[in-house]
Amino acid sequence: MSAADHATLMDGVYRRQRHIYDLTRKYYLLGRDRLIDGLDTGPNATVLELGCGTGRNIVLAARRHPHARFFGLDISAEMLETARLSIEREGLERRVTLAHGDATGFDPSRLFDREEFDRIFISYALSMIPDWERAVSAALGALSPGGSLHIVDFGQQERLPRFFRAVLGGWLAKFHVEPRAALADLLRREAAASGRPFRFEPLYRGYAWLAVVGPRDASRP
Numbered sequence: 001m002s003a004a005d006h007a008t009l010m011d012g013v014y015r016r017q018r019h020i021y022d023l024t025r026k027y028y029l030l031g032r033d034r035l036i037d038g039l040d041t042g043p044n045a046t047v048l049e050l051g052c053g054t055g056r057n058i059v060l061a062a063r064r065h066p067h068a069r070f071f072g073l074d075i076s077a078e079m080l081e082t083a084r085l086s087i088e089r090e091g092l093e094r095r096v097t098l099a100h101g102d103a104t105g106f107d108p109s110r111l112f113d114r115e116e117f118d119r120i121f122i123s124y125a126l127s128m129i130p131d132w133e134r135a136v137s138a139a140l141g142a143l144s145p146g147g148s149l150h151i152v153d154f155g156q157q158e159r160l161p162r163f164f165r166a167v168l169g170g171w172l173a174k175f176h177v178e179p180r181a182a183l184a185d186l187l188r189r190e191a192a193a194s195g196r197p198f199r200f201e202p203l204y205r206g207y208a209w210l211a212v213v214g215p216r217d218a219s220r221p
């Protein structure tokens with residue numbers, strides 16, 4: 001699917017949903033607050049969310065990490081409109097920059113006027129990005145050597161009853177969501193190749209997966 005077709009699809013999914021998104025998703029996009037708590041930013045840190053949607057995470061993260069600057073990218077202009085309004089409502093315009101773009105191939109210098117970020121996070125977006133492996137590579141490519149990549153998304157429900165898995169899977173497919181079974185393996189490989197540590201934590205019996213690719217080992221060339 002081309003980026004333009006995917007953008008149209010995402011706008012279609014979220015055109016109406018965006019108005020009830022934050023209210024409804026808080027019950028099932030689990031682990032997002034845990035990810036935000038774990039960003040552990042230093043002074044003047046730069047934090048990018050890929051697939052930022054309504055801006056819900058950026059607003060919470062900006063409150064939780066008052067000395068950081070935030071950047072958000074999304075392929076859906078509809079979602080970005082909601083994000084823009086909520087960032088204005090919170091008075092965060094000076095600390096948050098939003099951009100329309102594709103997480104699988106974006107130019108941070110053009111969109112955000114910077115080459116790299118101290119923290120990049122991706123929350124429940126990889127499961128909606130067909131070429132999600134490329135989004136992971138693009139994220140790692142935009143990460144500073146001392147920076148970390150944080151990901152939360154649906155897991156494989158590996159320790160939940162089979163019927164629950166089947167019902168959830170069918171329901172998610174209606175929203176073009178496909179939990180990425182190979183996520184942990186890919187991140188582990190990418191982390192090893194770039195000399196970074198990798199941490200993986202299944203949450204709620206595998207309902208969600210939380211993963212962190214940490215700072216590069218400074219002793220490596």
Ligand SMILES: C[S@@+](CC[C@H](N)C(=O)[O-])C[C@H]1O[C@@H](n2cnc3c(N)ncnc32)[C@H](O)[C@@H]1O
Pocket residue numbers: 006010025029032050051052053054056057073074075076079101102103104122123124125128129
């Ligand atoms: C389920 S929402 C998650 C939003 C937010 N991260 C959260 O945790 O609430 C997925 C978001 O990913 C965006 N998205 C999907 N494919 C994308 C892509 N290729 N590049 C950037 N954003 C994308 C969608 O438009 C949508 O806003």
